[in-house]
Amino acid sequence: MIVQVAIPSPLYALFDYELISDIDPIGCRVKVSFGRQNLVGVVLKVIEQSEYKKLKNAELLDTTPIFTEDLLKLGQWIAEYYHAPIGLVFRMMLPQKLRKSELYERSSETYLTLSDDFPIWLEENKNKKARVMLVEQLAEHVPIERSQFCELFGNFKAHEKALMADGVVFHVEQYPKVWDASVQHFPILPYVLNDEQQKAVDAITLERFSVSLLEGVTGSGKTAVYLELVKRVLGKGQQVLILVPEIGLTPQFIERVKNILNIPFVVVHSEVNEHQKLQAWEAAKYHTVPLVIGTRSALFTPFDRLGMIIIDEEHDGSYRQRDTVRYSAHDAAIQRAHLLKIPLILGSATPILETLHNVERERYQLLSLNERAKGQIPNWQIIDMNESMIMDGISIELLNAIEATIERKEQVIIYINRRGYSPVLMCEVCGWVPECKACEYRLTVYRKSHSLRCHHCGHSEILVNKCPSCNNALLKMHGQGTERIEKALQDAFPKANVIRFDRDQLKNKTAFENAVKDVIVGNVDIIIGTQMIAKGHDFDKVTLVGMVDIDGILYSSDFRAEEKLAQTLMQVSGRSGRDVSHGQVVIQTHFPEHPLFTELPQQGYAKFARNLLEQRQHFEFPPYEYQALFQVEGRNEQETLKAFEGLMQSLDCRDFLVGITPIYPNSLSKRQNYYRFYVVLQSKSRKALHRLVHYLMQSAANHLPSQIRHFCEIDPWDFD
Numbered sequence: 001m002i003v004q005v006a007i008p009s010p011l012y013a014l015f016d017y018e019l020i021s022d023i024d025p026i027g028c029r030v031k032v033s034f035g036r037q038n039l040v041g042v043v044l045k046v047i048e049q050s051e052y053k054k055l056k057n058a059e060l061l062d063t064t065p066i067f068t069e070d071l072l073k074l075g076q077w078i079a080e081y082y083h084a085p086i087g088l089v090f091r092m093m094l095p096q097k098l099r100k101s102e103l104y105e106r107s108s109e110t111y112l113t114l115s116d117d118f119p120i121w122l123e124e125n126k127n128k129k130a131r132v133m134l135v136e137q138l139a140e141h142v143p144i145e146r147s148q149f150c151e152l153f154g155n156f157k158a159h160e161k162a163l164m165a166d167g168v169v170f171h172v173e174q175y176p177k178v179w180d181a182s183v184q185h186f187p188i189l190p191y192v193l194n195d196e197q198q199k200a201v202d203a204i205t206l207e208r209f210s211v212s213l214l215e216g217v218t219g220s221g222k223t224a225v226y227l228e229l230v231k232r233v234l235g236k237g238q239q240v241l242i243l244v245p246e247i248g249l250t251p252q253f254i255e256r257v258k259n260i261l262n263i264p265f266v267v268v269h270s271e272v273n274e275h276q277k278l279q280a281w282e283a284a285k286y287h288t289v290p291l292v293i294g295t296r297s298a299l300f301t302p303f304d305r306l307g308m309i310i311i312d313e314e315h316d317g318s319y320r321q322r323d324t325v326r327y328s329a330h331d332a333a334i335q336r337a338h339l340l341k342i343p344l345i346l347g348s349a350t351p352i353l354e355t356l357h358n359v360e361r362e363r364y365q366l367l368s369l370n371e372r373a374k375g376q377i378p379n380w381q382i383i384d385m386n387e388s389m390i391m392d393g394i395s396i397e398l399l400n401a402i403e404a405t406i407e408r409k410e411q412v413i414i415y416i417n418r419r420g421y422s423p424v425l426m427c428e429v430c431g432w433v434p435e436c437k438a439c440e441y442r443l444t445v446y447r448k449s450h451s452l453r454c455h456h457c458g459h460s461e462i463l464v465n466k467c468p469s470c471n472n473a474l475l476k477m478h479g480q481g482t483e484r485i486e487k488a489l490q491d492a493f494p495k496a497n498v499i500r501f502d503r504d505q506l507k508n509k510t511a512f513e514n515a516v517k518d519v520i521v522g523n524v525d526i527i528i529g530t531q532m533i534a535k536g537h538d539f540d541k542v543t544l545v546g547m548v549d550i551d552g553i554l555y556s557s558d559f560r561a562e563e564k565l566a567q568t569l570m571q572v573s574g575r576s577g578r579d580v581s582h583g584q585v586v587i588q589t590h591f592p593e594h595p596l597f598t599e600l601p602q603q604g605y606a607k608f609a610r611n612l613l614e615q616r617q618h619f620e621f622p623p624y625e626y627q628a629l630f631q632v633e634g635r636n637e638q639e640t641l642k643a644f645e646g647l648m649q650s651l652d653c654r655d656f657l658v659g660i661t662p663i664y665p666n667s668l669s670k671r672q673n674y675y676r677f678y679v680v681l682q683s684k685s686r687k688a689l690h691r692l693v694h695y696l697m698q699s700a701a702n703h704l705p706s707q708i709r710h711f712c713e714i715d716p717w718d719f720d
Contacts, residue, residue: 012083082325118139143174207307240292263290398546427470661682
């Protein structure tokens, strides 16, 4: 037969191969020769005839399809909608182990069982007390997964060989059993849903497509609604996928799932090793677990009977992938729910304006949680940094509030979205500032490690003591990062326990989980952190949140700047007072009259966001029009710009009804030794926009020199 295969290459076509197979190969992997390489592709079509006379052979690697029908359709939708190479899309959707040209066989589990005459063995071996006890216990559980029995009885491994040599214990290889909803007994829930939560749960109709926005103030109990919905879906024998933006959100959420639902589930994120990812993939595909919790890539998990998708913190930018295949997991999840005809829940205290626009158009259902489940909405205090007395970037008002909070034995969060000690090192004599040669961007000072680092490419060098330009030692550090604020607060409050939450300090999942536990049990007085602490954490003892150095985003040319800062302000402030009535938020700014600081705390996010929507409509920005970004990157600045200008001048765009901006350098114009330029395409018609993007991508492939890279981003989130 002739098959069309998606090959993992930066090309946009399917490739024809000859395949000998007695099964339907659609959705299976094949090993193919492509150029000088052997690659693993995915069969998407079987055709009667090829336009090519001589075809290479493909080797089938699977006996059953790796991709479910909905994932096959989803992958093709992503490739088409985001104008991405189809082979790279399907490669992205595979676990790492299945990207290799190896035959796949489903993993089996080792189960323990006993011989029929084990009672006789018990009689004859009464003096071997430890082994007798193990056999008696095993008799109550058989057949049982070996690893599970070892967890229950840690001494089993020491006696296993002897018991097998006696012929009383046997290993049996079996596939894990399909999870059976009929035998699941959920424990009594530790909470009772309030009226708003119950109304939200009852509004979701299962087994048909719908998108619902669960819009609730921080601390309003969205998680309780999620878990109640999970129970209902699982009761019908179906499965649930819950997406979270980052692994940092999973520890507390997982703890709640364990304690409240008491069901088997798997977790998928970047810190999970490849073997565990494949195990999770199999567990969902063969329905041995009913629930998958994961970050962006978990969207591509195959399910036997997926019944609901939940996207927590739906506003978060982490759902957007901005390399190789540029796509939104948020929007792709909606497409998958549509393909499967199942409900999808978007949860957020600060939904994106596109979601609110869809609510206004009645495409999405709105479910509101307006009251905190416990605690009160915190009070905001705006500090004018033009008037206040400042010590190491912290106002005297904030220092006083921290002191009062610590004296009450309560906890403080200080939010600053800058890592390192200082963002700028400058020579006071000649003005020299150290820059990354690969990115032409200033290097961040790290005082503890005595280094300078680039946050864009990872380059690091030793912190100098003298200016290499004029040889003076008058080097001054300007601005604050998490490391500098940490030192300032340790100096101001030497008896307080201070912890720093950022990627430099908490480099893996274990370190993060341990830090979260320390906060929860009360071993920490002051938490300093970046975006890591802004997302979903429920720290009951936190009653004060201070926000430092947040004005930077207001200088941005990004039309989404106010939306993003409003979301950050509401999310971070929502960490305060979740279990008490005296939560406080202190915000430092040089623009105290800005509507973000005068209107947002008074109106709340929902009304403020709807005012932003009116502005977007007036200025004809998304979601009222549609955008795409087209970008080129090259190692030679002038050559890249000249080639881009030549490409744009060669286009005939008169029939497309699409506006095109002039060519701009990115705000970070050089990154990892590539100079970067872009244009933005905008139209009232999504169809017209995609037609022009397709034309532009084809023209670029034909006209741009091979050393110049190009890509497009549909519905871009920012333009850096």
